[in-house]
Amino acid sequence: xxxxxxxxxxxxxxxxxxxxxxxxxxxxxxxxxxxxxxxxxxxxxxxxxxxxxxxxxxxxxxxxxxxxxxxxxxxxxxxxxxxxxxxxxxxxxxxxxxxxxxxxxxxxxxxxxxxxxxxxxxxxxxxxxxxxxxxxxxxxxxxxxxxxxxxxxxxxxxxxxxxxxxxxxxxxxxxxxxxxxxx
Numbered sequence: 001x002x003x004x005x006x007x008x009x010x011x012x013x014x015x016x017x018x019x020x021x022x023x024x025x026x027x028x029x030x031x032x033x034x035x036x037x038x039x040x041x042x043x044x045x046x047x048x049x050x051x052x053x054x055x056x057x058x059x060x061x062x063x064x065x066x067x068x069x070x071x072x073x074x075x076x077x078x079x080x081x082x083x084x085x086x087x088x089x090x091x092x093x094x095x096x097x098x099x100x101x102x103x104x105x106x107x108x109x110x111x112x113x114x115x116x117x118x119x120x121x122x123x124x125x126x127x128x129x130x131x132x133x134x135x136x137x138x139x140x141x142x143x144x145x146x147x148x149x150x151x152x153x154x155x156x157x158x159x160x161x162x163x164x165x166x167x168x169x170x171x172x173x174x175x176x177x178x179x180x181x182x183x
Contacts, residue, residue: 005082006102007033007180008173009072013088014108015135017118018084019154019161023108026162033081033180041067044137055134058090065093071099081180094146104172106165107142108154 010027012020021037028035042064046056068086075082088105089093097103110118116132142149150172152164170176175183 001009005175006183007075007079009075009081009100009103010083011072011088011097011103011105012083012085012108013094013105013149014154015087015089015110015139017115018108018110019118019158020087020108021164022158023106023161024083024085025055025157027106028083030162030166031081031083031180034075034084035085036071036082038064038068038084038086041071048161050131053131054056055131055138061093065096069096069100071126072097072103076101087135089135091140091143091146094142094149098148105149107149107151108161110154111152112136114155 008042010024010031012027014026021039024037025035025061039152042050043060046060047063049060059065065086068084071082071084075084086093086097088097094105098105112132115136119132142151150165150168152161154161166176
């Protein structure tokens with residue numbers, strides 16, 4: 001784990017339906033910090049593509065990842081603890097985000113059946129169950145070289161998941177006991 005004494009940019013990562021937004025909002029509340037929804041950084045063309053149930057390719061993701069990287073840079077520059085959501089399904093995406101500085105990735109782990117169940121229950125979201133297979137095909141398993149990524153069982157209730165993230169984070173960053181603006 002990197003020794004980070006400054007505010008951290010937390011990135012909730014995982015496949016569609018893993019709970020990135022729900023868990024991210026709760027973690028941001030726990031940390032008393034900003035929350036940014038990464039899905040809002042998709043271009044209109046990407047959203048139209050997903051609504052049409054067409055999977056995104058690396059070219060489609062480039063501008064979206066650029067926008068998220070800019071959000072991370074801005075949070076670090078302003079010294080503001082922030083929670084951001086981003087699927088970061090590929091190792092190259094995760095490496096790019098972590099290379100920006102005081103970043104902590106949190107992988108929300110669920111089985112395909114749990115993900116499918118959640119996606120079929122979604123209303124008013126462009127990422128539906130029909131695109132789950134493309135997400136799982138794109139996903140590159142977290143490698144042992146990515147040991148800095150916190151992993152949590154996201155099948156549990158959201159409050160439990162946030163508590164597990166908090167416990168893992170405190171083990172890595174004891175200074176988290178202080179609010180971010182005092183670090």
